[in-house]
Amino acid sequence: MEEEKKATEETKKSGFFGRGKKDKAEEEKQAKSWLREWIDALVFAFFAAAILRSLIFGSYKIPTGSMEQDLLIGDFLIVSNLTYGARTPMAVCIPFTQICLPGIKIPSTRLPGFRDVERNDIIVFNIPWEAKPISQKTNYIKRAVGVAGDTLELRDKILYINGEREEYHEGVQRFYTLALKEGVRLSNAKMESVGAGTIGGNDRYVRTMGNNLYQVNLTDDVANVVRNWPEVDSLDFYMFDSDEPVFPYVNSKGNFSKAFYNHDHFSEIVIPFEGQEIELTNQNWYIYQDLIERFENNTVTREGNDFIINGERTNTYTIKQDYYFAMGDNRDNSEDSRFWGFVPRDHLIGKAFVVWMSLDGMVPRFNRILHVID
DSSP: OHHHHHHHHHHHIIIIIHHHHHHHHHHHHHHHHHHHHHHHHHHHHHHHHHHHHHHTEEEEEOOSSTTTTTSOTTEEEEEESSSSOOBOOOSOBOTTSOOBOTTOOOOOOBOOOSOOOOTTOEEEEEOTTSSSOGGGSOEEEEEEEEOTTOEEEEETTEEEETTEEOOOOTTOEEEEEEEEOTTOOOOHHHHHHHTOBOOBTTBSSOEEEETTEEEEEEEHHHHHHHHTOTTEEEEEEOOOOTTOOOHHHHTSSSSGGGGSSOTTOEEEEEOOOTTOEEEOOTTTHHHHHHIIIIISOOOEEEETTEEEETTEEESEEEOOSOEEEEEOSBGGGOOOHHHHOOEEGGGEEEEEEEEEEEEETTEEOGGGTTEEOO
16 A cells, blocks of 8 residues: 555656646747747848848938929838849948948949939939948939930020930929019918929028019929919029039039039030040049049049049040939939039939838828829
8 A cells, every 4th residue: 555655646746746847848948939930030030121121122211302392301212222233232231220340341243233224213322422431321312314425514504415405304493583563572372382392491482582572492384373473573593694603512512513613504514434535634623533533443643734543644534434413303402413523323222213101290291102203
């Protein structure tokens, strides 16, 4: 009897109580396995999203009004990196940030894309003039009004491409001087109702310039409407003379603007293209200085009319990559290629594709959701 009782107690210990310890250990093992699976899944999703953002598409927010009326402050865009070919990473960075390990550069290339940049594409790129590694420069969005090999001229605020006036774009707007008849006043509400653009600074839609004289920002279509108002005496471009220096312009970032007087005019220039041989002169040096020294990494000194490039005396230079000329659709509220020059191909990120969300402050603009960008 004693032996049976002892055996029963041992069975209970090794059975019920032993099984309890075993089940608890199994549960802990399963919990650890479940947690590890979730961690693995999150890590995979994080790096997969980083790869997608780098190589396939990215999301960007419009911070300024330089592309009004086509793109508005508060628009969130999807940008296709595949269209022109994605850039491989240029540095070791924390995904979804521009925080990178200093001093480490990775040889980068551009993967094959579906097509090259076409004239009037809306492009996202790294701003050329910043003194940072390319991929860590600020992202800008503008319209590529000219591509490699195009001849551009800006005459009386109107852009000419290869001798022809630029293609009409519904959203392009410019500053006008509006003169009203004596005793008539112009309100912000009236200009807003007709679809005028914002002026900038402390002004909303109207800037008072004198008695019955105002500055307004209009598209071609809106200008035609306003011009026919009975109270309007005249409506003309607000424009500087071609030889009138505008010091905020000539002192802007980069050297390109030093070749011209203001952003309303520039003489004919050819947008540089890979393999092009250009003749260097003291007159055109400011047009090409940043391109040669900063974007294509050459050391240049000047002696009279001669140029010494990487120790070799020469008056010609062969371009190493294609370039683009980018302008904002809000022509008089945009800092663009007129100020800092050409956009190098290696600074190109992608093509703006669609507005997936838009906020006016904190208020959604439902009519702009999934708006396709032209």
